[in-house]
Amino acid sequence: MLVEALALSALLFTIGVVGVLTRRNAIIIFMCVELMLNAVNLSFVALSKLYGAAGQVFVVFTMAVAAAEAAVGLAIIIAIFRHQRTVNLQNINLLKG
């Protein structure tokens, strides 16, 4: 089952990537990122069967980070939305110096 799990992980990750690339809605992109994180988690868990429980520990950390990220990221999106009245990333280029 290991190979299948890893393949699935790769597929999910790719879907997440394609989503990030094609969508412009900030929240959807954000969710795509979460999908990618999940795909990675799947790899960790699958491999933890081989290498011991450290992989699962890592998944716990990933989740914590994902939670923190979601909190801050969504707060940012809200702040931007307040300012720009949109979450369409094409209309947002605050990163440009």
Add this chain to the structure above:
Amino acid sequence: MNPAMIPEGAHPLAATVARLVWLLPLLPLLGFLINGTLAMLGVAKIGPADPSANGGHGHGEVPGHADEHAHDDHGHPPRHKFAKIVSLVGPGVLVAAFALAVAIFAAMRGVEMEHPYLLTLFSWMPVGDLKLDATILLDPLSMTMVMVVTGVGMLIHVFSVGYMQDDPGYPRYFAYLNLFVFFMLLLVLGGSYPLLFVGWEGVGLCSYLLIGFWFSEKANADAGKKAFIMNRIGDFGFLVAMLLMFANFGTLDILGVAEQAAELPMGGVIATTIALFLFLGCTGKSAQIPLYTWLPDAMAGPTPVSALIHAATMVTAGVYLVARASGIFSMAPVAQLTVALVGAATAFFAATIGLKQWDIKKVLAYSTVSQLGYMFVAVGVGAYVAGIFHLVTHAFFKALLFLGSGSVIYVLHAAYHKTHNHDDAQDMRNMGGLRQYMPITFSLMWIATLAIAGIPLFSGFFSKDEILTSVFARISHSTLADASLLGMPGGTVLMIVYGLAVASALMTAIYMARMMLYTFHGPNRTGEGERPHLKEAPWVMTGPLVVLGALTAFGGWLNVPALLGAIGPVGGLEHFLEPVVGEAALRTTLGVAPHLPHSTELMLVGAAIFIAVAGIAFAVWRLKPAALVPRKDAPESTGIDRVLENKYFVDEGYAAAFVNPTVNASRTVLWKGFDAGIIDGLFVNGSALLARAFGWMGSQLQTGQVGTYAWVLLIGVITLLGAFTFR
């Protein structure tokens, strides 16, 4: 000769007044310090504590001391407030120095001067193999020079008291003049070449300062700068000569070098190169071809300066140097021939220019160049005594001529000043008939003219005749005759030299007579208004002239030739200088004293007298002072006259050939092109530009669109993964 062999103090002079010889240069230095301080005190106005607070923004207010110098001034300027002290100190130190020099000279006459007297003052540059001490070298040669420098210098200092009395820069003038004497004494007393070089450059510096004394005129400042730079070209030669000496001999002491040079092969490369580079130094200092052009321009300085520096002392330093380095020169016949040929060519060339000059000081300046050429002919052919002899007599009569012309200019200037006329007080076309107004000056200057022309029994006759005879004597049976210069046998070269020298003697007689005729004879061409003001200059100026007149008339007795043994002791100077230059002179003449048959010698003397008389007669016959018109009415000259008046356009040629190309190439090619263009523009700023270009390209990727970043990131990921995959 070896200085190491004579313990200091063991020299017979050590017990005499000569041990005070270090005071000689020190006295004028003291005068310089006092006068310099007074000069600064006279003009200094200490600025405010905060320089930027005021000043620099105001307009129009010109401080009193910024007025034009006295010569352009209309109101009679007040004497300088320190004039009295300066008049006392300035000439005073020279009188003291001269007195000391006379005392030392007397002491020297009392002892056997086989070895020079060396006095080491302190260790100067002890570095590695180079053990340079500040050593004074006192021997008959330097004694002769000291006597000339202090003696003539003293007279000129006294003259200056009168000539410069109204100048606002009076103390500054004497400070410079004293400093000059200090350096000149250092030059002649220096016991090593570097020490001599200190004096050598020091006199050049003072010459620069004094030529540009009235620096508010651009022409004067230009002339000073030109003199210094021309001299520096020569000094480059001197410097290289010293490098060669040290590299080959391991010492720079004058005696040490002479000793080592004696062991060189005759006519070897080393001796020839050193001698030629030394001579390059001489061409700068003593205004020989090709570096002579600064001397005529140097007439921009006050006239006593021209007399002291640019006639009597500094410009003869080159002659002194050749005599001093006679040990090297006598080993290099090719260099000697070069010296003689350049000297003769200069004598001839300058004399032709002198024929057509209108400025009285320019005539004298070219005459000086010409006479210096004579001296180089003498030292070039190894007749060092003749060269030094001519140096001494020339110092007498040329100083007299310059001071006399100074008197004339002074009187004319004072007259113009009273009538508010702005004509040129130095142009002979504005003079004429001054005989009746300035009889003393007139007669003294005629004495000098007869001397320089070579009329018998005046000093110039003896020295000039000795030079011509020496050249003639060496055409055969000398190292020179055996050598060849650029494929031409030495004998031929010497014959050319002799011919040029005789021709210049003729021209000398002509242009000097012309100068006297135009200045003192014929009708007076000054304006009606000025005429009542023409009178003899004050005694403080005329007095030194009289002394110089006596020296000019009787200076020939210093070294009477054997031919005229009837009139006095024969060869005084010759015997005096024998320990210094005798050996080298004999080397050139293959060990035997040059000897010409009596008849030949008589013929030569007769020819010389004939030439002198003929020249003066020709001038009197051809030149009509009455036909001259004042400068402002004179027509433009044409043809050969114009070429001569413009000095063969040599200055313009130098400017076009050397100065302008150097400056222009430095500006356009080196600075703007290479420095700012290639190094700074291409490499330095170019690399900065390149970095900025890459930066700009990078910044274009920063769209601020997260999507783009995601794309870029992903491309990076794929590339990396690909790199892993297909490794």
Add this chain to the structure above:
Amino acid sequence: MTAFLSSINYNAWIVPALLLLPVFGAVGLWAHALLTAKAPADRRWREVRILAFAFFLAEALLSLGLWWSIDPAAAGWQAAVDLPWIPQWGVRFSVGLDGIAMMLVLLTTLMMPLAVLGSWTSIRTKPHAYYVMLLFLTVGMLGVFVALDLVLFYVMWEIMLVPMYLIIGVWGGERRLYAAIKFFIYTMIGSLLMLVAILYLGSEASRVAGAPNFSYDFILSNVRLDPTTTLWLFGAFALAFAVKVPMFPFHTWLPDAHVEAPTAGSVILAAIMLKMGTFGFIRFALPLFPSAAMNPAVRSLIIALAVIGIVYGALVAMVQPDFKKLVAYSSVSHLGFVMLGIFSLTVESMQGALMVNINHGVSTGALFLLVGMLYERRHTRMIEDYGGIAKVVPIFATILTIVSLSSIGVPGTNGFIGEFLVLVGSYKTQPVATVISATAVIFAAAYLLWSLQRIIYNKLSKPENATIRDLNWREIGLLVPLLIAIVWMGVYPKPVLEKTEAAARRLVTYVEASANRVPVSASNTAR
């Protein structure tokens, strides 16, 4: 004097004291800034400059004892102090002096108060920061001269860069930012390569010693490298120093930096910082890599660049319209003489090079001070804006003339002694280069006298120049020591020469001996 100094054990503490005093000074100035934060700016400015001057003066007086306490003939390092600093990396705080370094230390400590006096009235913005920068600069410069540990040396080398960058960039002229950045990057590029070389040497030393070691002495006596590596390392060191000297063609930062820097900055740059480059060659590049430095190709290249620099600097100086730039290019020419003297490798030329080093510090420093004084009055550095001011400011004109003559190298001034010794010594080994260099005596006279004429002589044609005020007592007072030095070293240079004689002789014999140890064929194939 010597007895007194040894009774207070002067040599044991003087070098750390000299390095620490400016730091205390900086703290003191900072405290002053905090304490008087509410005071009027004018009062703070007046107070801080006195305070800073007091520190610099104390530093100078403190350092004077070195003249007597250092035995120039002694073989080892004098006034040496050796303390652990970063033991993990084997870096030590190891300092010491020889005759050469002592003269440069004295030059630094004595020039600094004069530089402060020179900018007494011109620096009014952020005076505290300015003086603190000068103090830190002093630490860096002294550190470079005394460091005997390669890492310490590098740290000091870089420390002095920052204050100078800020001095130019904050208190400079119109194009100060351009000049400051150019100065910084130019110097940095060179010194980074040097860092690599230092690390390499350190690792080699550590391999030999078995423990981390960056000691100069240890590396000098124990590290043996193959010819190729030696060449590369020498190149890295030489580039860093060549930029600093500056040698042609790495000199173009100098005119810009000089022109834009405030007076004190120019003075320090010319008088002291340029000396670091030549000092680096003498202390590091030559003794550490003798076979590379004496490699015929390398040596000819450096001599050629030095000679080009001498002539080129003089020619370019001749046509500069800006007096400060003129002096800057004249520095290129003068420092060329130093390089020629060093690489000719005779005792005379080495001594001459050291002499030119000091002379250049004195006379060019004085020239920059004088330009600064003129600039304060008329706010222009263009030569053509002046003319005939000798009548208006006779004291200034007199001093400018004397200093220019020294820079020209007229005998009787210090300039002559140095140039003469360099030429005399260099001729023995490099005759052609020496003769070409000797032409600089002509060009030097040409450019300085020409500019002198256009500034102080000629007709007083511009009415705004008629009201310039002459120097005040402060300015005269700060120039007089320099004038005394000019004449003293010109007339009686023996005391100075004696101080460096032994060190110069040791260096020459050491390099000659070590260069021959590696056969020439080996170093040839290394290319």
Add this chain to the structure above:
Amino acid sequence: MQANQFHSLAYAFGFYFFGLLALASAIAFVTRKNTVAAAMWLVNVMFALAALYVMLDAQFIAAMQVLVYTGAIMVVFLFVIMLLNLGHPSELADARGKWGYLLALLVGLAMLAEVMALNRSRTIEKMIPPDLAARAAEAAATPMAGGIIGPVAAPLFKEYLLAFELTSVLLLAAIVGAVVLGKRRTDAR
């Protein structure tokens, strides 16, 4: 790897079922225009993954997946979507053009291909211990000590204690950051 020690038909069916469910839900998720619908599909993916975790003997992680991801994070997402009222049409037309899709698809495929190739390449082989099969068998054979949570908890609170504690700091910072960012500025404008 062909030797699969712990297969049973039901197990295999379950595995493939949830795997395909996750895949299908993910595709549905990225293609939905409606944000809420997309979020719901993502929730579906996560549930499916939780099931897979259980089958991979990571029951604790599965529980966490449901609790944290589905229960907390996704709810926050939905909450924000609704808060911002991202329903109206201009926001919906958010996808790129068809070239964008095509390109994204290509890139995705390329990446997938690379990952697959990497799996088979020597690089991975080197990373896989030679006794992998044996170790897997051993791991399957030995019963887990300390139950389900023990194997995870032991390293978490021993080796990774510091990191674990730091996570709490991270979370705290995230909370503070979120509050600050989300706070409506009263003084601005």
